[in-house]
Amino acid sequence: MxxxxxxxxxxxxxxxxxxxxxxxxxxxxxxxxxxxxxxxxxxxxxxxxxxxxxxxxxxxxxxxxxxxxxxxxxxxxxxxxxPLLPADAWGRARVRSLAYIGAQDVHPVNNLRVLQHLEAEFGADVFGKAAWFAHWASAGMAALETRLAQEPETGDFCHGDCVGLADLCLYAQVLNNARFGVDMTPYPIIQRIYANCMDIPALERAAPVNQPDAF
Amino acid sequence: MxxxxxxxxxxxxxxxxxxxxxxxxxxxxxxxxxxxxxxxxxxxxxxxxxxxxxxxxxxxxxxxxxxxxxxxxxxxxxxxxxPLLPADAWGRARVRSLAYIGAQDVHPVNNLRVLQHLEAEFGADVFGKAAWFAHWASAGMAALETRLAQEPETGDFCHGDCVGLADLCLYAQVLNNARFGVDMTPYPIIQRIYANCMDIPALERAAPVNQPDAF
Known part of the structure; x- marks a missing residue:
């Protein structure tokens, strides 16, 4: 207990x-x-x-x-x-801003209940729901990739070389993208950071496949 | 400048x-x-x-x-x-949690670009878009109202008697709900807090109607 x-x-x-x-x-x-x-x-x-x-x-x-x-x-x-957040206020602002691209712009729109409501109200089939998911996921990944490419603080992870809040959101989003077949080839930095996340046992153990209710 | x-x-x-x-x-x-x-x-x-x-x-x-x-x-x-957040960690957690009901569960799903995409992909007309908006807004308002009613920290505002982060999100969401004709009568605590927000000149000045680009 x-x-x-x-x-x-x-x-x-x-x-x-x-x-x-x-x-x-x-x-x-x-x-x-x-x-x-x-x-x-x-x-x-x-x-x-x-x-x-x-x-x-x-x-x-x-x-x-x-x-x-x-x-x-x-x-x-x-x-x-x-720490999940950097020690300086501007670093914290940057990390939250990066985290929220996935956590606010992408995930809420692609939630299971939203996809179910799309089906119930507009008759979206499995292809329509996958296209909806990919539309928002791709928009968010493109914005995130652009920022990670432009901003000098990007390192092995979103902010320097330590895993943090933005990486946890990136990691969860990329796992979800894979389920829906989102093409990740345009986002090499995100893919690199995702691979670095997967190398951390704490994150790998958090993946869906490793949970007791997985099927 | x-x-x-x-x-x-x-x-x-x-x-x-x-x-x-x-x-x-x-x-x-x-x-x-x-x-x-x-x-x-x-x-x-x-x-x-x-x-x-x-x-x-x-x-x-x-x-x-x-x-x-x-x-x-x-x-x-x-x-x-x-301050927008309380001095204690659990209070901060509660305020963020209340804020994110509107900011994460409701707003991203009802964003202008989502409504435009609903129209483009599924032919949603003005009534379909309003029903979509009201569905998610009502779900979020119901959850928020339940929590504000149950939790003893609720006061004149979401957390005690000072305006804070959760109130700013509530205020913005209720303003948006009005545009889409969401029925707010089931949410008397939210309506009371919204009225208290409107009484604060700093918030009233932030309303859409008072901006230079309003039309």
């Missing part, structure tokens, strides 16, 4: 980010699988923890905390080592 | 959040209007500042900074008074 319990889903990219951060910081947590496909996020027991009916939710000694980026910031404040 | 220039659009709710924060902190800035309807966000001059082709971008002495939430966090670090 751990002090932390993560209510999450193996394939959810917001869950990937949080698992990666917990692993990086060496924090043990209980894994509680919430099947989004089975609709478990809408059950009363889950809604009591997270009225948004979404994952992940981190249950802590102080209460439940939802929204993956809020969880990441809290983990970084409470468990500063290794 | 100010040290800060905000490239933004009067109606953009992410721009509203940032204008409100600049005003609250008493920071002067040059207003640079970028017409999203005219496609000015895709022009080379703008893409050089923000490769995502989005607003807002805050041009600072250290360089351009994009992504509204990254801008808000940076402003709060560089200009701490009045």
């Amino acid at each position: 751990s002090d932390l319990a993560l209510h999450n889903y193996f394939r959810s990219s917001t869950s990937v980010r949080v698992r990666a951060a917990l692993n990086l910081k060496g924090l043990r947590y209980d894994y509680v699988g919430i099947s989004l496909l089975a609709g478990e996020q809408h059950q009363a027991e889950h809604l009591a923890l997270n009225p948004s009916g979404a994952v992940p939710t981190l249950v802590t000694g102080q209460g439940p905390l939802s929204q993956s980026l809020a969880i990441l910031e809290w983990l970084d404040e409470e468990h500063p080592e290794p | 100010s040290d800060l220039a905000l490239h933004n659009y009067f109606r953009s709710s992410t721009s509203v959040r940032v204008r409100a924060a600049l005003n609250l902190k008493g920071l002067r800035y040059d207003y640079v209007g970028i017409s999203l309807l005219a496609g000015e966000q895709h022009q080379a001059e703008h893409l050089a500042l923000n490769p995502s082709g989005a607003v807002p971008t805050l041009v600072t002495g250290q360089g351009p900074l994009s992504q509204s939430l990254a801008i808000l966090e940076w402003l709060d670090e560089e200009h701490p008074e009045p």
